[in-house]
Amino acid sequence: MSAIQEVVTEAPAVEAVPKKAMTLGYGASLAMLALLIIVPLFVKNFIIFQLTMLLIYALAVLALNILTGGSGQFSLGQSAFYAVGAYTSAILMEHGNINYALTLPVAGIICFAFGFLFGQPALRLSGVYLALATFALATAMPQLLKLGVFEHWTGGVQGLVVTKPDAPFGLPMSQDMWLYYFTLAVTIAIYIFSVNLLKSRSGRAFMAIRDNEIAASAMGIDVALYKTLAFGVSAGITGVAGGLGAIAVQFVAPDGYTITLAISLFLGMVVGGVGWLPGSIVGSAFIIFVPNIAEGISKGLSGAVFGVLLFLVIFLVPHGARQVAIVAQQLIGKLKKN
């Protein structure tokens, strides 16, 4: 409308998080790990299943956290990568009779490639535009999965049923419990990988791009390469989470991977604290349990309760669980002094 060319000094899409603030200390990590190992021994199978889903979504949120908290890029399209991972695992298991554990790396690699390729056009976009493009991807995914061309493999609208693996070596465990520990092992491996990734040269490159792209490229960072790499890594981890999800739920269908899932993962990241990796599990707990709680408060208004809770988080603790953790840490420090 005006003839003046628009000149914008844009606010950063994501607040900078220092590298050290991204992880937990050793003590806290070990305590968390012990808790995750012990709890399933004392609860019912259904709760074990929920805990498995908690870990799986935590992985997916972690993946988004690397992308957004690490490299400062948005994605509302994680459900698409999750779906590709889930379908890869399901198809390999059901049509290829491949061991479930072996399908996960394949799912990861395929999703890495998919994410890397999608990252190519996404490179040119930032902020809102990237959110839009990924949003489009997530909305299109269920319809693409329903396509007649792939129906032989994907089972079309009906989806595929996946058999749940038994515990190996004759271990005296229920299927659910075995799957939980299997998922836990994968989660820990990926968590350690992610922490190290962010500490590495590549991780520093991600963060430099997040904080100032132009300065980063002036320092000799290949911005295009690292941006797509972040997309690829994030998609790969999401794909592994998707594969695990398919095995845990024993079922894949296009309508399980709608935009709602992508939005949930995004919310999980905001609630857990952007850029704080351990927050992923808090965020994951939020997206699994809060809708249930909301439904408990009011059946008809569950969406509204969910939205209000989200607004409360945004206004009261804008940095999510990270902020709560920092406050708690300070309180404990004070108590110790006294």
Add this chain to the structure above:
Amino acid sequence: MELFTNQVLAGIATGAIYACMALAVVMIYQAIDHLNFAQGEMAMFSTFVSWQLMQWGVPYWGAFVLTLAFSFAGGIVIERLLFKPLAKAPILTNVAGFIALFAIINSVAGLIWDFTIKQYPTPFGSSPFLGSQLISTHQAGMIGVTVLLLILLYFFFQFTRVGLAMRAAASLPESARLVGINTSWMIALGWGMAAAIGSIAGMLIAPVVFLEPNMMGGVLIYGFAAAVLGGLTSPLGAVIGGFLVGVFENLAGTYIPGVGNELKLPIALALIITVLVVKPAGLFGRPIVKRV
């Protein structure tokens, strides 16, 4: 050939809806630099309000005007209460806020009016337009209203003090403040206008897709596609983009084999991504230059 004209006309008619929606999207984007993911739900809620008013016996045009006023006020209230405090927050927080708003409005509408599909009246009638079999009077009315809206907006932004102030506040907020424009209220005004335009889109589209809380989902995505195609900074572009998307959608559905109804949505999305990659500023938008 007749099939072709038919499809183009039908495309223009649906395009009018997208154009309206895109116009609302662009209005907010101009005012606050964010895409409002809850825009469709706001429009849906307004449409329900007008439906309720008609159920209470208010005539169509009375309900129409009351709804416009309600939406305008509602848009301002939402901005003042929820999004003004977030003005300095990162984009991420804002997107989360829009999603929260989406969930709240959708759920509240579902609770008040439940999820059953409702008929919605049209003021234009649905007989063939000018004796032609191609478009109905309602579709013609929709196109007319959209064009009228665009002309009004053009005059508003080009020739009124407030319109000028809004443009100034959007393009150079600091300089605008220096010449005495209350930029904060200009943003609120932008929200109000976007909500009102959205409600017009909702009321026009409701006779076609029927009234229910999830009616805007698909429309909003096409609205986004239209806004992106036309350029997020240009209201005229948004309207032209809307018509183009409508025509493109219909032609692709008719002529490309294998693209039935099930692939219409991915087509719109492919369009979004193609435009963003090839010409991110859209057909009529200005490229954004960033200061280092």
